[in-house]
Amino acid sequence: MRRPFALLAATLLTAALAVPASAADNDDGNEGFTINDPRITESSGLAASRQHPGVYWTHNDSDDGPYLYAVDSGTGDTVARLTLTGIGTPRDVEAISLGPGNRLFVADTGDNLGGTWPYVWIYELPEPKRLEDATVQATQYVVKYADGPRDAEAMVVHPRTGRVYLIDKHEDGGHLYEGPAKLSPKGDNVFRPIAPVELWTTDAALSPDGQDLAVRGYFGGIHYAWNGGKLERKGRLSVPLQGQGESVTYSADGSRLLFGSEGEQSGVVSRPAPGADESGSSGGPGSRADGGDSASKDGKGDSVKVGGAVVVAVLVAALFGLSRRRRKG
Numbered sequence: 001m002r003r004p005f006a007l008l009a010a011t012l013l014t015a016a017l018a019v020p021a022s023a024a025d026n027d028d029g030n031e032g033f034t035i036n037d038p039r040i041t042e043s044s045g046l047a048a049s050r051q052h053p054g055v056y057w058t059h060n061d062s063d064d065g066p067y068l069y070a071v072d073s074g075t076g077d078t079v080a081r082l083t084l085t086g087i088g089t090p091r092d093v094e095a096i097s098l099g100p101g102n103r104l105f106v107a108d109t110g111d112n113l114g115g116t117w118p119y120v121w122i123y124e125l126p127e128p129k130r131l132e133d134a135t136v137q138a139t140q141y142v143v144k145y146a147d148g149p150r151d152a153e154a155m156v157v158h159p160r161t162g163r164v165y166l167i168d169k170h171e172d173g174g175h176l177y178e179g180p181a182k183l184s185p186k187g188d189n190v191f192r193p194i195a196p197v198e199l200w201t202t203d204a205a206l207s208p209d210g211q212d213l214a215v216r217g218y219f220g221g222i223h224y225a226w227n228g229g230k231l232e233r234k235g236r237l238s239v240p241l242q243g244q245g246e247s248v249t250y251s252a253d254g255s256r257l258l259f260g261s262e263g264e265q266s267g268v269v270s271r272p273a274p275g276a277d278e279s280g281s282s283g284g285p286g287s288r289a290d291g292g293d294s295a296s297k298d299g300k301g302d303s304v305k306v307g308g309a310v311v312v313a314v315l316v317a318a319l320f321g322l323s324r325r326r327r328k329g
Contacts, residue, residue, distance in 0.1 A: 030256045032270040033071075037078040040069055042262045044153070045096035045203065046249040047104070052131055053252065055079065057104065061246070061262065062092050066138075068106065070131050073268070080131040087123055087140040095203055095247075099157035099164075102127040106138075107155035109166060115149040122155070122164060122183065141183045146192040152177070153246070154204040156213065165229070166191055167201045167215065174201055178229060195231040198222060203247045208254040212274060216248040216259060223274045240269040 035043055035058065042061035049055040054073050066084035071077070084106075092110030099105055106123040125138040143166075152174075154167035163181060168174035177191035197215055199222050204215045206226065213224040214237055221237030239245065242261035249258050255276045260268045 030073075030251050030258075030270055032258065032268050033073040034076045034265055034267050035071055035260075036076040036265060037069060037071070038264065039064075039081075040071075040078070040266075041264050042246075043260050043266050044094050044246045044262065045107070046247040046258060046260045046268065047096045047098045048249050048252045048258070049102075049127065050098065050208075050252050051102050051127065051129065055131065056249065056258070056268070057096050057098075057127075058247070058260065059093050059096055059106065061094065061110070062090070064090075064093075066090055068096070068104070080128070081133050082125075082128070083133075083135045084123060084125060084138040085135055086137045087121070091117070091120075094153040095155040097155055097157040097164075097205075098127065098159075099124075100159060100162045103157075103162070105155065105157050105164060107152070107166065109143065109152040109155065111149065111151040114151050117149055119144050119149075119188065120152070122189075124183070139185050141185060141189050142187070143179070144188045144190050145177060146190055150174075154201045154215065156204050156206040158206060159208055159210050161210075167197050167204050169201050171200050173198045176229065176231060194229050197224075197231070198233070202245060205249045205257070207250050207273065208252065214248055214250070214257055214273070216245060218245050221248070234274065237274070238271050240271070242267070242269070 040058060040060060043058045044061040045059055047057045049057060056071050056073055057068055058071060059068050066087060068082040069078050070080040072079045090108050092112060093106060093108045094110040095107040097105045104125050104127050108121040108123065111117050120143045122141045122143055123138045125136050128134055150168040152166045152168045156165050164179040164183060166177045174197050175193035176195040176197055178194045179191045180189050183189050199215050200217045201215055202217055204213060206213055211226055213226050213231065215222045215224065216239050221239040223234045223237050225232040225234050240259050242259065244262035245259060246262050247260035250273060251258060255273055256270050257273050258268050258270050260266060
């Protein structure tokens with residue numbers, strides 16, 4: 001979802017950086033790729049498929065319809081478009097996540113006015129075994145918050161328990177909300193805050209082993225130890241500067257974090273996940289102790305853009321501060 005400040009930042013960043021992503025570096029797309037499909041103009045979520053190596057699921061933000069797109073990261077081309085049935089008209093689809101048993105969860109949880117809808121929706125459907133255009137029956141869940149309506153752009157599904165979590169989006173930081181142990185298609189599913197999140201969050205992702213949570217915003221990110229939902233901050237993430245940074249997912253093997261953005265032919269940028277080595281290989285269970293800015297050395301071509309990025313960051317920060325002073329005044 002777009003806000004005036006986010007749009008201004010997007011304009012400045014796109015003009016100054018225009019960071020390309022290459023799909024040719026690695027057959028499984030772990031080194032990043034570009035989404036080529038002209039129908040995908042507001043990619044707002046990413047999820048790495050486990051049963052289709054190198055395939056990433058995405059969707060548009062709004063005004064597109066009940067569609068999901070499977071993108072081959074080796075080429076950047078769409079290899080399947082799913083049409084969801086059994087649900088209402090999507091309003092503001094913000095995130096997608098893969099749960100146990102190759103079940104796809106889609107979060108229609110955005111709220112352009114910051115908390116005016118009394119309820120939002122989550123959709124669940126099986127990931128198809130064959131990648132082809134198809135119509136798929138989905139289950140729709142009604143979602144409410146224990147502390148009232150809010151805007152949420154991030155959703156994660158625990159890879160072992162299947163429990164669904166949301167993170168609300170607030171400039172001063174939000175909260176991790178825990179859903180019921182099992183979502184019900186009947187009645188309301190009430191999500192309750194269980195841990196603070198120190199970021200203006202646009203997306204999040206749980207590692208395949210369920211031990212690490214990556215949270216991203218427009219200009220930064222945080223790595224948390226999951227710790228059963230009692231989040232423990234471990235360090236910063238090296239988040240690329242993108243025109244409208246909206247999405248993040250772990251690669252299927254957990255070695256990389258892939259960051260996506262809105263826009264036509266948007267780039268998906270890859271960085272090593274916390275605890276991975278320079279090549280992106282996972283170092284094993286004992287390698288996740290650092291969790292800091294371990295990916296900062298991996299951005300191909302980033303070094304030549306550092307000066308411009310700093311200038312843009314200063315401009316954006318100044319404009320952001322001015323807008324907040326005006327609101328407070």
